[in-house]
Amino acid sequence: MENTYFISNYCHVKNNAISLNGSLVYENEAVDLNTFLKSAYQNFQTDYPKFFKMDGLSKLAFMASEVLLKSIEMPEEGSNIAIVLSNRASSLDTDRKYQESISDSSNFYPSPAVFVYTLPNICIGEISIRHKLYSENSFFIFDQFNADYLYEYGASLIDSKKADSVLCGWVDVDKDKYEAFMYLVTKNGSTVHTKEEITRLYQYQ
Amino acid sequence: MNNPIISYNNIISSLGFDSATVVDKISKKESGLEKIIDQDILDRPFYSSMIDVGLLESSYSKLGTRQKYTKLEKMMIASLSDTLKSFEHPLNERVGLIVSTTKGNIDALDPNSSFNENRAYLGELAAQLKNFFHFETEPIVLSNACVSGVLAISVAKRLIKQDKFDHVFVVAGDLVTQFIISGFNAFQALSDLPCRPYCQTRSGINIGEVAASVLVTNDHSLAVEESVIVMGDASCNDANHISGPSRTGEGLHRSIESAMKEAAISANQVDYISAHGTATPYNDEMESIAFDRSGLSEVPLNSLKGYFGHTLGASGLLETIVGMHSLKNNTLYASLGFQEMGVSRPLNIIKDTTEKTLNIFLKTASGFGGSNTAVLFKKLNS
Numbered sequence: 311m312e313n314t315y316f317i318s319n320y321c322h323v324k325n326n327a328i329s330l331n332g333s334l335v336y337e338n339e340a341v342d343l344n345t346f347l348k349s350a351y352q353n354f355q356t357d358y359p360k361f362f363k364m365d366g367l368s369k370l371a372f373m374a375s376e377v378l379l380k381s382i383e384m385p386e387e388g389s390n391i392a393i394v395l396s397n398r399a400s401s402l403d404t405d406r407k408y409q410e411s412i413s414d415s416s417n418f419y420p421s422p423a424v425f426v427y428t429l430p431n432i433c434i435g436e437i438s439i440r441h442k443l444y445s446e447n448s449f450f451i452f453d454q455f456n457a458d459y460l461y462e463y464g465a466s467l468i469d470s471k472k473a474d475s476v477l478c479g480w481v482d483v484d485k486d487k488y489e490a491f492m493y494l495v496t497k498n499g500s501t502v503h504t505k506e507e508i509t510r511l512y513q514y515q
Numbered sequence: 516m517n518n519p520i521i522s523y524n525n526i527i528s529s530l531g532f533d534s535a536t537v538v539d540k541i542s543k544k545e546s547g548l549e550k551i552i553d554q555d556i557l558d559r560p561f562y563s564s565m566i567d568v569g570l571l572e573s574s575y576s577k578l579g580t581r582q583k584y585t586k587l588e589k590m591m592i593a594s595l596s597d598t599l600k601s602f603e604h605p606l607n608e609r610v611g612l613i614v615s616t617t618k619g620n621i622d623a624l625d626p627n628s629s630f631n632e633n634r635a636y637l638g639e640l641a642a643q644l645k646n647f648f649h650f651e652t653e654p655i656v657l658s659n660a661c662v663s664g665v666l667a668i669s670v671a672k673r674l675i676k677q678d679k680f681d682h683v684f685v686v687a688g689d690l691v692t693q694f695i696i697s698g699f700n701a702f703q704a705l706s707d708l709p710c711r712p713y714c715q716t717r718s719g720i721n722i723g724e725v726a727a728s729v730l731v732t733n734d735h736s737l738a739v740e741e742s743v744i745v746m747g748d749a750s751c752n753d754a755n756h757i758s759g760p761s762r763t764g765e766g767l768h769r770s771i772e773s774a775m776k777e778a779a780i781s782a783n784q785v786d787y788i789s790a791h792g793t794a795t796p797y798n799d800e801m802e803s804i805a806f807d808r809s810g811l812s813e814v815p816l817n818s819l820k821g822y823f824g825h826t827l828g829a830s831g832l833l834e835t836i837v838g839m840h841s842l843k844n845n846t847l848y849a850s851l852g853f854q855e856m857g858v859s860r861p862l863n864i865i866k867d868t869t870e871k872t873l874n875i876f877l878k879t880a881s882g883f884g885g886s887n888t889a890v891l892f893k894k895l896n897s
Contacts, residue, residue, distance in 0.1 A: 393752075400619075400637050400658055405694075409624040412697050425698035426758045426883060429617060431659045435884035438752040444769055446750050447886060448666060451637040451656035459655055466673040472749060472773065 313469055316499025320511050321378040323370060323490040330377055332514055343488045347373050354380075363423070364436060365404045366488070371395065371433035371481040372440065374490040378477070379441060382494065391494075392446035392473035393434045394463055399484035400430045400451050433481065446472050455480050455491070457508040464495045465503065480512070518744050519675045520895055521668070521729050522737045524836045525597035527590050527688075528725040528823060529564040532574055533597060534741075538840040541848050542868050546822050548709045548721055556693045557700060562709050563691050564723035564823045566590060580647070585620045585630055588643050590726035591688045595648060598684065598728040602737075611680040612654040614641045615667040615687035617828040619658075622692045644686065652680075658828070661791070661882030662750060663687065664727070665831025665890055669748040671731035681733055688726035689827035695722055702758070704795050710825075712792030712818035712850060713799050713864055715857035720793045723824030727833040735895070741843035743892035746875070747778030753885035760797050760881060764805025767881055770889035771809040778891040780875065782810035785891070787847060787876040789838040792818020793825050794852070798881065803858035812861040815871070821851025831880045831888065842873045842894045 322329045326346050327337040336353050340346035347369045351361055356376060364372060379391075404427045411419050426432060431449040438447065446467055450459065460478050467473040479492035491512050495503050525533060529547035530540045540547075547564035568586065575589045578596055591614070604610065616637065623634035633639060641654035657667050664687045671683035689695075699705050699722060706719035730737070731745070751773065753766035761767075775781065788811060790802055799818075806812055819834050826833055841848060847869040856862070874894050881887045 398636070398638060402635060405618075405621065405624060405635070408698070409694060412693060413626055418697075420697045420701040422698070422701045422758070425701055428694075428698065429658070429660045429883050431884040431886060432757050435752065435757045435886070438754040438885055439756070442754050444751050444754050444766060447659070447752050447884075448657060448670065448750065449659050451641075451658055452653070453638040453642075456653065459653075462674060462677050462679045463670065466677040469677070470673065470777070 315465060315468055315495050315497060315503040317501045317503050317507060317511065318494050318496040318499040319378055319381050320493035321374050323374045328377055330381055335377060343370065343483065358440065365427035366483045367401060367403060367430065367481065368427065368433040368436045370483055370488055370490050372436050374481065374492045375437045375477065378492050378494060384441065390445055390474040391443055392467045392476045393437055393443065394448055394460065394476055394478045395434055395481055396450040396452055396456065396460065397430065397480055397482035398451065398453060399482055401428050403483045403485065404428050455512055457505045457512065461505045461508055468495065468497065516676060516733065517735065518746060519672050519731050519733050520735055520738055520742045520744050521839060522732055522739050522742055523598045523601055524729040524839065525594045526725060526727045526833055526836055527566065527594045529566060530822065532593065534836050534840060538837055541822055541837060542846065544849050544851060546709065546851055548824055557696050561696065561705060562721040565691050566724055584643065585634060587620055587688050587690050588640065591644060591686050592647055594726040594728040595644065595684060595686045598730055599648065602730060604682065606648065606650050608651055609681040610650065611652055611674060611683040612645060612650045613667045613671055613683055613685045614644060614654055614656045615663040615685060615828050615832060617658055617660060617663060617689050618695060621694045622690060660884050660886050661827055662831060662880040662886045662888040663828040664833065665835060665878050665880045666750055666888045667832060668731060668745060668835060669750065669888060669890055672745045672748065675731065675733050683731045684728065685731060685832060686726065686728040687829040687832040689724060689829055691722055691724045706794065709852055710794035710820050711852035712794040712820050713858055713862060714853045715855040717794040717796065717799065717857055719795055721824030723826045725823055725826045725829050725833050727829050727836055729832065729836065738895050741839040742895040743839050743842060744895055746891040746893050747774040748890040749773030750886065750888040753887065755885055757885065758883055760801035764801045764808060766885060766887035767802065767805035767879060768808045770887045771805065771879065774889040774891050780891065785811060785814050785875055785877050786873040787841060788814050788816040789834045789876060789878045790816050790818050791880045792820055794820060800858050803860035803862050806862060807860035813863050815847050815863050815865050817848060817850035817865045831878065835878050838876045838878055838892065842876060845872050846870050
């Protein structure tokens, strides 16, 4: 608690738009999340075919982290960036799809490829694989965005030397609603890491 | 600040409804696994440890509530009631609640459920617990696949060291449901027999259900006989695959190294390893590689999956509690189901209940999403 940290960069994905540090970097009049993220993927010339196998939550978390982490210098052989994400709906969007596949015994088709995404932390695994992050990771569920716990836990990871920086945020997909907000907590920068600042940036349009 | 300790604890399982009873049965190599025939869950018999609804009802009815709760909520309320009973502080802003679960009330999505589908939101489950016990603070739900239960202890310790809380209650639980069983079955990961961690003839996992709870606190005066200090902990990702363990045990090895560094101990000071050991071919092999890389291949080790099956988000907490009692009783418990060595690197698997002076143990877990957690615990009264 005695140390001061900073928020170096942040990213929003909502309402068919992606912004980095408060500036719009992409928007599209897509009809649904999947179409929107696919066009964003193409727009940013992302070359990562695994993207297309992901569920909505992982695609959303992946795209937000792409935009955010592309804006910083990443060392070749991985960095010690911890990942702490949170949301309200856990993996329920995919859970419902999986439940549909087992509810009718005459039409029973459980798929391992769907089942594996019925855990919210899978999206952290996807980001870790993409950026070779052998780092601390955890996924929390809150009723709404909780700057207080994200602040405390993010700071504790750097204080205890478990991480050099922390990718924190909120990534939620629930039926036709979605929202991602990610920010990077670092040891150097100009925007001081406080609960108030996290809340302010989260609400920043 | 001193590192926090784990104090009061409870296990609700098919082996009993309190920690001491459960540990006594483990010492007698009594397994909670049995053959289950339930077409609503799986179209063939499977092995599991499930909590008897009648026993749960009678334990739970003593609490005298009229509210309608799900089975998982009843398990968690029964467990937390036992853990809370000797705690005399008010549940004020210095007392946190962490709920560890992978799937929560996932059975509420079943069209035949008598509960509203909204009960499947994990925040709903946490709200039921918060309201039942009148916690003042917002509960924290941790859902990080199969490492959740042990990672929850790590999160509790970190929030206490951060001076956010003085005391954190951790409750963990998951259910055996058609959702879970059909999923593991689709992965062809289920064994048709009681599981055999690390054994040559292992053929996959059993899924079981328990609820478990502990108090993590910085107040050492709340210690109980089996209390342990949380010495060091870490969770490192494999950065390799979302549903398969790393072939080099990278994340688990790194987690162990980081936990040992924080605890300032070396491998030869570890007296016992409570490993994950799910009895799938790849998981157990990965663990043997990671333990070997960390210089731990001679340390007595068990997996408790042969007693309960894999209890998902509760397993790490359940197995930590058994480890605490193992230290208190200075007794190593058998890794049930193991016969012939079935992994490529040496491991010192515990075959029989054995008395030995124990001071420090390592708890590990690994799970989907490439997650791994390692936590080191030391007997408080050593």
